[in-house]
Amino acid sequence: MRAYYFAGEGDQKEPHEGAPVTQEKLDQLGVLAWHFEGDSLEGVEAVAKERDYKNRDTVTISPTSLGDLYEPKIRTFFDEHLHEDEEIRYILDGEGYFDVRSKNDEWIRLHMVKGDLAVLPAGIYHRFTPAMSNYTKALRLFKDEPKWTPVSRAEKTTDENPYRLQYVKQFVSA
Numbered sequence: 001m002r003a004y005y006f007a008g009e010g011d012q013k014e015p016h017e018g019a020p021v022t023q024e025k026l027d028q029l030g031v032l033a034w035h036f037e038g039d040s041l042e043g044v045e046a047v048a049k050e051r052d053y054k055n056r057d058t059v060t061i062s063p064t065s066l067g068d069l070y071e072p073k074i075r076t077f078f079d080e081h082l083h084e085d086e087e088i089r090y091i092l093d094g095e096g097y098f099d100v101r102s103k104n105d106e107w108i109r110l111h112m113v114k115g116d117l118a119v120l121p122a123g124i125y126h127r128f129t130p131a132m133s134n135y136t137k138a139l140r141l142f143k144d145e146p147k148w149t150p151v152s153r154a155e156k157t158t159d160e161n162p163y164r165l166q167y168v169k170q171f172v173s174a
Helices: 023-028 042-051 063-078 162-171
Strands: 002-006 017-020 031-037 055-061 089-102 109-111 117-118 126-130 136-142
Touching: 002 023, 023 031, 023 109, 042 117, 042 136, 055 063, 055 089, 063 126, 109 117
Parallel strands: none
Antiparallel strands: 002 017, 002 109, 031 117, 055 136, 089 109, 089 117, 089 126, 089 136
């Protein structure tokens, strides 16, 4: 996984590559990352066991898999939001971008390709988009029952969400 500051305007699926970001900086935001070579899920299984992820599903994000829902769905994914659970994604095939907010509220782009695993902490503002290839196949891991409930930053009360407050206390204000 490569991480860098988001630079420029235009199509969300473009790289928008700016200055590089170190894993140390991602650690300060609570963002964890691994890369596993090959098709074996052994490394992913070890992380899942260590972090107590009990459930999973596979999602394919492409015009072929989603049809007419593709464009509206990727707009939804790209709306800045948080989750009240960790967001865990392992890229099985293709590529995509997770953008996360820095402590200074700048976007940091995570370019994820096959073999990359990322864990975004509950309460972090983020968004997702596939790359220009328009194809991302990912394994989603969950501690409990699979759910994907975004809380949009556009909502006035999102900054007061208890998971956001805990994230800010643990990572932003620290």
